[in-house]
Amino acid sequence: MLTSVIPTASVLVVEDEFLVAHELQMILEQARYRVCGQAFSVAEALSLMQHERPDIVLLDIYLQGEQTGLDLARHLDGLNIPFVFISAFANASLIEEAKATRPQGYLVKPFRPQDVLVTLEIAYHRFQTTPPPVAPAPEPPAAPKPAPRPAARH
Template identity: 50%
Template sequence: MRVLIVEDEALLALELESEIEIAGHHVVGQAASSVEAKDIAERERPDFAFVDISLVDGPTGIDVGRFLATRHIPFVFVSANIKRLPEDFAGALGAIEKPYTMHGLQNALAYLAKVIDGEAAVVAPPSIVMATRAA
């Protein structure tokens, strides 16, 4: 899976990149701002993205999420305050709350890879708060 990381805290972005690569996926880019995230998404067309809500240019992660959703790029938010997410999760599959454990992140990655691959009846791990969508 080709993954985009949208995170303005460099250490967290590097740790996330390391875990993604250990899980056998490829990071196509890291972005600290909404402009950079949109540029990388357009250029690299990732299979998936992790998106923080607060970036260096403000609380613009939700805008990035909506942008990704219009491009049909699945994503989850990674945030210390998931209560700030809109009711529709801006099109996200769900959210991972900070601080997260490496074990929780690994479980989330395994789950997300299965969802992206179209596997049916996959149960979400407790490390992911799933978006509720109206039928």
């Protein structure tokens, strides 16, 4: 089994199926990751993140509550926290929606422990070695229009 190459890396598991969340925690802890929390909903994940910023998030797409993992992913991207989706669904439209959130990876359930660990290592490495995207420069303000000249008097 792989061991975390990221000393004491903290992982937040956001998964609403208890057995899957528990399995992920066991896989991660055996590989010497530190699971900083398990959340079953976006609201719970946000609450946990007020106390500790995870190094990376494993994120299911369909969660309890009104908000989805896609909603949380947009928030994580804004905070510059890397995340990997874990979902039982992989249809084309969902993949397109997921890609728009800029994940570091996507695992399809059911998964093998090795799949989780390899994906996590690659995702975190990619996040650490890829510079963040540069926001486009704002458009310069338009030059002020010259004031109209007064009419010449003759």
